[in-house]
Amino acid sequence: MGKGVRMKVIEIKNLHKTYQSNGQEVHALRGIDLDIESGEFSAIAGPSGSGKTTLLNVMGGIDRPDEGDVIISGQTMKGLSESELSKIRLNRIGFIFQAYNLIPVLSAVENVEYVMLLQGVEKHERREKALAMLRDVGLEKESHRRPAQLSGGQQQRVAVARAIVSGPEIVLADEPTANLDQKTGSSLLDLMKNLNHERGTTFLFSTHDPMVMDRAERLIRITDGRITL
Amino acid sequence: MSGYKMTVMLAWRNVWRNKRRSFLTFMTIAAGTALILFMRSLQNGGYAQMIEDSVAPRTGHIQVHEKGFWENMTLEYAFMDDNELFNKISSMKNVKGISKRISTGGLLTHRDSSAGCEILGIDPERERDIITMDRYVLPGGKFISPSDKNGIVLGRALARVLDAGVGDEVSLVSQGFDGSIAAKNFMVRGIFKSPNVQYNRTLGIISLDAAREVFSMMGHVTAYAIRASDIDSVAGLAARIRSVTDDTFEVMSWDRLNPEILQFIALDRASGHIFVMILYLIVAFGILNTIQMSVYERTREFGIMLSIGTGPERIFRMILTESFFVSAMGIALGMILGYGLSWYFTVYPMDFSEYESEMEMYQVSTLVYYAKIKISDFIRASVIVFLLAGVFSYFPARRASRLDPVTSMREL
Numbered sequence: 172m173g174k175g176v177r178m179k180v181i182e183i184k185n186l187h188k189t190y191q192s193n194g195q196e197v198h199a200l201r202g203i204d205l206d207i208e209s210g211e212f213s214a215i216a217g218p219s220g221s222g223k224t225t226l227l228n229v230m231g232g233i234d235r236p237d238e239g240d241v242i243i244s245g246q247t248m249k250g251l252s253e254s255e256l257s258k259i260r261l262n263r264i265g266f267i268f269q270a271y272n273l274i275p276v277l278s279a280v281e282n283v284e285y286v287m288l289l290q291g292v293e294k295h296e297r298r299e300k301a302l303a304m305l306r307d308v309g310l311e312k313e314s315h316r317r318p319a320q321l322s323g324g325q326q327q328r329v330a331v332a333r334a335i336v337s338g339p340e341i342v343l344a345d346e347p348t349a350n351l352d353q354k355t356g357s358s359l360l361d362l363m364k365n366l367n368h369e370r371g372t373t374f375l376f377s378t379h380d381p382m383v384m385d386r387a388e389r390l391i392r393i394t395d396g397r398i399t400l
Numbered sequence: 401m402s403g404y405k406m407t408v409m410l411a412w413r414n415v416w417r418n419k420r421r422s423f424l425t426f427m428t429i430a431a432g433t434a435l436i437l438f439m440r441s442l443q444n445g446g447y448a449q450m451i452e453d454s455v456a457p458r459t460g461h462i463q464v465h466e467k468g469f470w471e472n473m474t475l476e477y478a479f480m481d482d483n484e485l486f487n488k489i490s491s492m493k494n495v496k497g498i499s500k501r502i503s504t505g506g507l508l509t510h511r512d513s514s515a516g517c518e519i520l521g522i523d524p525e526r527e528r529d530i531i532t533m534d535r536y537v538l539p540g541g542k543f544i545s546p547s548d549k550n551g552i553v554l555g556r557a558l559a560r561v562l563d564a565g566v567g568d569e570v571s572l573v574s575q576g577f578d579g580s581i582a583a584k585n586f587m588v589r590g591i592f593k594s595p596n597v598q599y600n601r602t603l604g605i606i607s608l609d610a611a612r613e614v615f616s617m618m619g620h621v622t623a624y625a626i627r628a629s630d631i632d633s634v635a636g637l638a639a640r641i642r643s644v645t646d647d648t649f650e651v652m653s654w655d656r657l658n659p660e661i662l663q664f665i666a667l668d669r670a671s672g673h674i675f676v677m678i679l680y681l682i683v684a685f686g687i688l689n690t691i692q693m694s695v696y697e698r699t700r701e702f703g704i705m706l707s708i709g710t711g712p713e714r715i716f717r718m719i720l721t722e723s724f725f726v727s728a729m730g731i732a733l734g735m736i737l738g739y740g741l742s743w744y745f746t747v748y749p750m751d752f753s754e755y756e757s758e759m760e761m762y763q764v765s766t767l768v769y770y771a772k773i774k775i776s777d778f779i780r781a782s783v784i785v786f787l788l789a790g791v792f793s794y795f796p797a798r799r800a801s802r803l804d805p806v807t808s809m810r811e812l
């Protein structure tokens with residue numbers, strides 16, 4: 172997919188999500204409409220509790236909205252079964268979470284391979300791609316270390332490698348730098364930005380860090396479950 | 401690596417993740433399994449020994465009598481000695497020994513003391529293959545010889561009641577086969593102390609020839625006693641003997657000759673079951689505890705795995721596999737320990753001879769306990785532990801696989 176041709180990767184229509192918390196209703200999302208096009212490098216920004224995580228979860232098919240729809244490359248997620256959603260998450264979306272993304276008993280390269288294994292990629296190809304991916308995120312030498320033997324920044328790089336290794340349509344990253352210091356966070360953003368440039372990978376990440384917001388090409392502001400612009 | 405291999409590898413590594421906990425569970429399973437097996441082996445050995453202790457000194461494996469003899473124990477139920485039948489039985493397969501016996505009740509008197517007793521007339525030569533009573537004769541005395549028509553060997557407790565020792569003369573009064581009074585003086589040749597308390601209290605042994613005379617048997621005997629080559633061939637042999645005897649006879653095997661042993665074994669087994677069930681429960685809760693803890697601690701990890709597209713069934717299988725590994729290793733070690741422990745006691749039995757008088761008070765007459773290993777116990781125990789592991793891991797595994805990724809990732 173060339174960089175010039177922009178297609179809607181995700182279309183969101185009138186998303187509502189309410190949680191029950193101690194008998195009280197919490198309106199996490201109150202009617203969100205949003206389109207993400209391929210090749211975007213965008214940030215969702217908002218204060219704590221504004222609904223960033225909820226929005227990303229619903230977009231990624233981890234959570235279900237009470238109302239509204241998420242359409243990924245033209246396919247609606249409405250009415251999909253758990254296992255259909257699981258397949259979409261596996262094959263079409265890359266996830267990066269704030270921390271502890273990785274399976275602790277697998278080495279860096281095995282963590283990257285894991286997704287491909289679930290996809291049924293053949294062994295040889297899997298290993299090759301995973302190692303190449305780790306090289307791209309600068310962890311060639313650390314490929315056989317377990318997560319506990321990696322720094323927080325290195326762990327997040329492995330998570331990035333895992334998220335994009337099988338070419339998802341979009342990478343959803345929930346505060347990927349929140350647990351990192353300024354410098355490490357900044358270089359993780361550099362990495363993501365590079366991948367976005369070189370591979371055209373679509374990134375959507377959430378943050379409440381102004382430094383991170385500055386680096387985004389598009390900023391989506393969200394307050395109290397609504398997009399505020 | 402296939403998907404299944406990955407599940408197995410993840411499970412294997414997860415087992416070693418919390419080494420201390422896995423080790424504890426592993427040891428719980430191993431110790432539980434070993435104890436269960438050891439206890440079973442001791443029971444097997446104890447029962448075999450008890451059977452042997454009752455059968456060997458006295459009843460033999462099989463007895464042939466006239467119908468009614470065993471209930472009444474009187475000479476009225478003696479039968480005409482039939483050499484053809486006797487020889488036929490003695491040539492059967494699995495017959496280790498066979499002999500003729502005359503037994504009946506009587507009264508023994510020595511000076512001012514007298515006691516009711518059971519008189520057993522035997523052929524010491526032939527009985528050597530059947531009973532081992534001669535082994536139990538205490539030093540200073542001897543067993544009777546075939547030609548000894550005046551000698552008697554007394555159980556120790558009986559001798560005490562009579563206050564009779566080796567060389568003393570005791571008088572027997574009873575009733576003969578023909579209804580006449582049977583009375584005769586016997587010389588005490590020896591005193592025996594067998595592992596069976598009751599025999600020591602009631603039994604006086606004389607030679608078959610002496611019994612024939614004193615009871616005026618006129619060619620009759622009360623029993624043919626048979627010893628089989630081993631306990632497991634008894635049932636088949638008894639059936640074969642039955643097929644050559646007419647229905648005036650009854651052919652009884654050791655379990656009917658010694659019904660109290662079977663009762664005791666049944667009772668002891670039942671109490672053993674309770675103990676074993678407690679051990680199984682301990683093992684089961686050990687497994688449940690580990691799996692539950694390890695699942696609980698990994699809530700967020702499962703959330704991540706589910707989020708990135710891991711199928712719930714994969715997580716379910718992974719946890720069951722973890723439990724399988726821990727239990728398989730525990731069972732394997734448990735078997736080795738259980739076998740070793742049991743084996744030791746097959747070679748060096750527990751010997752309670754020192755506590756004989758205490759044991760006698762509890763009517764326990766077997767003093768030496770060997771263990772006896774049965775493969776079937778090992779198979780049963782390992783199957784049960786595996787099943788328990790399966791059942792007790794099933795629920796935590798199912799819960800983990802059904803976690804909601806959103807809520808599980810909110811936990812840290």
Ligand SMILES: Nc1ncnc2c1ncn2[C@@H]1O[C@H](COP(=O)(O)OP(=O)(O)OP(=O)(O)O)[C@@H](O)[C@H]1O
Pocket residue numbers: 190191192197198199217218219220221222223224225226379806807810
């Ligand atoms: N599973 C849940 N149960 C109950 N309430 C929830 C749940 N998930 C989210 N909420 C509530 O919904 C609102 C939005 O939460 P969300 O996690 O999306 O915010 P956020 O913008 O990601 O916040 P932060 O910056 O702190 O991560 C909050 O008030 C939160 O307490």
Ligand SMILES: [Mg+2]
Pocket residue numbers: 223224225345
């Ligand atoms: Mg959040």
